[in-house]
Amino acid sequence: MSRLLRTNNAELPPTVSATRMNKRKLATEDDDDLEAEALDQPRKLPAIGTCTSVRPLVASRTALNRPITTASTSQPPSRPPSRTARHDLPRANGSTSRTRTTRATSAPPKPSTSIRPPMMRVPSGTSTHGMIAREMDAERAKLSQLAANHLALSRELASAKEIELDKRRALVDAADELERMRLKHQREIVDLELEVARRAREAREREEDLKDVQEDLESARETVAKLKLELAQHANTQVTLHAQIEALQEEKSAVQKQLDEVSSASSKSALEYADARRRIEQLEIEAREAEMVRRKLHNMVQELKGNIRVFCRVRPVLPHDLMTPVIPGLRRSGSSTDGSEERGAIAEISFPDKRDHREIVLSSTSSNAMGQERKEFHSFSFDRVFEPEATQREVFEEISLLAQSCVDGYNVCIFAYGQTGSGKSFTMEGGSTEATMGMIPRAVNEVFRAAEALQDKGWEYKLEGQFLEIYNETINDLLGKGEFDKKKHDIKHEKLHGSIPSTRVTDITIHPLSTPHQVTTLLQLANSRRTVAATLMNSRSSRSHSVFTLRVAGYNEHTGTRCEGCLNLVDLAGSERLSMSGAAGDKERLKETQSINKSLSALGDVIAALGESQTRGGERDSKASGVGEKHVPYRNSKLTYLLQNSLSGNSKTLMILNLSPLAAHLGESLTSLRFATKVNNTTIGTAKKQLRGTS
Numbered sequence: 215m216s217r218l219l220r221t222n223n224a225e226l227p228p229t230v231s232a233t234r235m236n237k238r239k240l241a242t243e244d245d246d247d248l249e250a251e252a253l254d255q256p257r258k259l260p261a262i263g264t265c266t267s268v269r270p271l272v273a274s275r276t277a278l279n280r281p282i283t284t285a286s287t288s289q290p291p292s293r294p295p296s297r298t299a300r301h302d303l304p305r306a307n308g309s310t311s312r313t314r315t316t317r318a319t320s321a322p323p324k325p326s327t328s329i330r331p332p333m334m335r336v337p338s339g340t341s342t343h344g345m346i347a348r349e350m351d352a353e354r355a356k357l358s359q360l361a362a363n364h365l366a367l368s369r370e371l372a373s374a375k376e377i378e379l380d381k382r383r384a385l386v387d388a389a390d391e392l393e394r395m396r397l398k399h400q401r402e403i404v405d406l407e408l409e410v411a412r413r414a415r416e417a418r419e420r421e422e423d424l425k426d427v428q429e430d431l432e433s434a435r436e437t438v439a440k441l442k443l444e445l446a447q448h449a450n451t452q453v454t455l456h457a458q459i460e461a462l463q464e465e466k467s468a469v470q471k472q473l474d475e476v477s478s479a480s481s482k483s484a485l486e487y488a489d490a491r492r493r494i495e496q497l498e499i500e501a502r503e504a505e506m507v508r509r510k511l512h513n514m515v516q517e518l519k520g521n522i523r524v525f526c527r528v529r530p531v532l533p534h535d536l537m538t539p540v541i542p543g544l545r546r547s548g549s550s551t552d553g554s555e556e557r558g559a560i561a562e563i564s565f566p567d568k569r570d571h572r573e574i575v576l577s578s579t580s581s582n583a584m585g586q587e588r589k590e591f592h593s594f595s596f597d598r599v600f601e602p603e604a605t606q607r608e609v610f611e612e613i614s615l616l617a618q619s620c621v622d623g624y625n626v627c628i629f630a631y632g633q634t635g636s637g638k639s640f641t642m643e644g645g646s647t648e649a650t651m652g653m654i655p656r657a658v659n660e661v662f663r664a665a666e667a668l669q670d671k672g673w674e675y676k677l678e679g680q681f682l683e684i685y686n687e688t689i690n691d692l693l694g695k696g697e698f699d700k701k702k703h704d705i706k707h708e709k710l711h712g713s714i715p716s717t718r719v720t721d722i723t724i725h726p727l728s729t730p731h732q733v734t735t736l737l738q739l740a741n742s743r744r745t746v747a748a749t750l751m752n753s754r755s756s757r758s759h760s761v762f763t764l765r766v767a768g769y770n771e772h773t774g775t776r777c778e779g780c781l782n783l784v785d786l787a788g789s790e791r792l793s794m795s796g797a798a799g800d801k802e803r804l805k806e807t808q809s810i811n812k813s814l815s816a817l818g819d820v821i822a823a824l825g826e827s828q829t830r831g832g833e834r835d836s837k838a839s840g841v842g843e844k845h846v847p848y849r850n851s852k853l854t855y856l857l858q859n860s861l862s863g864n865s866k867t868l869m870i871l872n873l874s875p876l877a878a879h880l881g882e883s884l885t886s887l888r889f890a891t892k893v894n895n896t897t898i899g900t901a902k903k904q905l906r907g908t909s
């Protein structure tokens with residue numbers, strides 16, 4: 215059994231199932247042993263019976279005498295031999311002898327001289343039978359004694375087997391306990407191995423930390439060494455600086471000495487400075503006086519040029535001009551009669567005055583009653599004539615002095631006059647680039663520049679702008695917000711600060727202007743709102759007069775003088791005649807064209823009346839004189855009424871006549887040239903500066 219356990223422990227894996235297998239194996243073996251024991255039982259018992267039955271009586275009695283005596287008297291019922299005992303038989307002498315003794319019971323009795331039956335001494339007759347009967351009884355008693363012994367031995371054997379079973383169970387429990395212990399130890403080993411690994415990892419980490427610390431320590435050592443070096447250098451520098459400080463202190467005392475000298479010189483200079491200041495003030499006064507002289511001279515120059523002047527500008531031929539359609543049924547003065555009025559034909563226009571640029575000559579061909587062709591030349595002269603190549607900058611150069619006049623406190627009015635498509639809007643508003651921008655933005659720029667230049671002479675200026683159109687004798691605000699203007703606007707003339715005449719339009723939007731760029735935005739806004747209607751002459755023909763007004767109010771803090779000038783830049787509606795406008799069949803267009811023509815002729819009438827007043831030798835504004843006064847019909851149109859103060863004697867007026875270069879427009883061009891000549895021949899009084907003394 216122990217050998218089997220040893221084998222199992224060595225070969226089987228340490229698992230509970232193995233243990234259970236062992237248990238099963240042990241149980242199987244136990245069962246086998248019990249079976250073997252059980253099989254042994256019947257063999258033993260009959261052996262006794264057989265022995266008793268076949269043995270010769272004497273021998274049986276001899277045999278019975280020996281063991282039975284031994285068993286019944288001196289020995290307790292023998293225990294069945296255990297399996298262990300059987301295995302250990304060769305070694306355990308004590309038990310071996312006892313077992314032999316027990317087995318000897320069933321062994322055939324050996325012949326022995328001491329127990330040989332006494333055959334020779336048997337008595338004969340009744341005594342012999344009695345003896346035999348007694349022996350037989352004795353034998354029977356022995357037999358029953360043996361049977362009882364056998365029973366007792368069987369019981370003993372059964373209890374011994376139970377004990378053995380208990381021991382085997384205890385052995386299995388011990389094996390289980392051993393397995394548990396083994397597993398527990400294995401777990402403990404695994405835990406210990408993990409612990410060892412953890413400790414090893416920690417040890418490695420510690421080693422790395424230690425390495426880092428050592429590196430840090432090394433770099434700290436290096437830093438310390440460097441710092442020590444620097445400290446030594448600083449110490450040297452400090453020594454040097456001390457030496458320099460000492461040198462500087464010496465220098466300082468030398469400078470202090472010089473300063474004292476300079477200080478005494480400075481008080482001398484202060485006196486000189488006070489003298490210089492007085493002189494500067496004197497010069498400033500002289501400069502202001504010179505400014506006044508300049509203004510007077512400037513005005514004189516303007517007067518010499520005439521307070522109403524006329525420029526003529528011919529626009530260049532444009533690509534789309536060559537596609538201009540012939541208007542059926544239209545006839546113009548000066549046009550050919552042979553149908554040679556081809557689309558896109560360019561008019562014969564020449565500029566003979568190459569020095570002063572004052573002359574323009576248009577030639578036309580007409581036929582007389584005889585059908586003979588005759589060439590006619592129409593010569594006109596103005597203050598300045600601009601050829602098609604003239605740039606916006608060149609045109610403005612001639613106008614810029616008027617902007618200066620406005621800053622000086624004069625009212626200025628610049629008109630662009632001409633038929634539709636002749637270049638009025640281009641001249642006044644122009645394009646968005648520096649090269650193409652028109653007179654309005656340039657004039658505003660110039661006013662800003664002139665106002666800024668006068669700042670150091672004590673002038674402060676406030677600028678504001680308004681932009682309106684007169685369409686069908688109705689005023690529309692072009693800078694209003696939201697929906698197109700529905701308000702009714704009236705024109706009011708009043709005196710500012712008690713003496714400066716000023717024109718005001720009720721409910722009109724007035725924008726304060728702080729930079730010249732703001733004007734561009736205003737022009738864009740106005741253009742988007744402007745009434746534009748298509749006509750046969752120009753798909754973007756503007757059928758209204760637009761008036762941009764820049765008010766310039768100045769105040770001189772040194773002299774307490776105020777001045778207010780007004781710059782009106784007017785883009786008149788197309789001046790073509792009714793027949794040319796193509797509006798004859800359109801009621802609305804007809805009304806537009808009639809309204810435009812009425813206001814343009816009212817403008818001509820006003821200028822003519824002003825001129826007549828002048829030629830009569832009376833200044834029409836001079837109510838005191840009462841001589842040569844002529845009624846000036848300002849109220850005949852909204853345009854003339856609005857510009858009353860800018861057309862009257864205290865103003866400067868410029869008309870720019872725009873002409874188309876096309877032969878098809880020759881008749882309109884001649885009409886415009888005649889109107890402009892009339893204006894050019896007019897002299898409007900002497901311009902008055904709108905000044906007011908100290909308030």
Ligand SMILES: Nc1ncnc2c1ncn2[C@@H]1O[C@H](COP(=O)(O)OP(=O)(O)OP(=O)(O)O)[C@@H](O)[C@H]1O
Binds near residue numbers: 529602638754756787
């Ligand atoms: N000096 C010029 N240089 C180049 N292009 C010009 C010049 N003058 C006019 N134009 C062009 O001619 C066309 C007509 O000019 P613009 O619209 O100014 O005419 P207008 O007289 O104002 O016409 P409307 O009465 O319909 O407003 C525009 O395309 C304009 O750009």
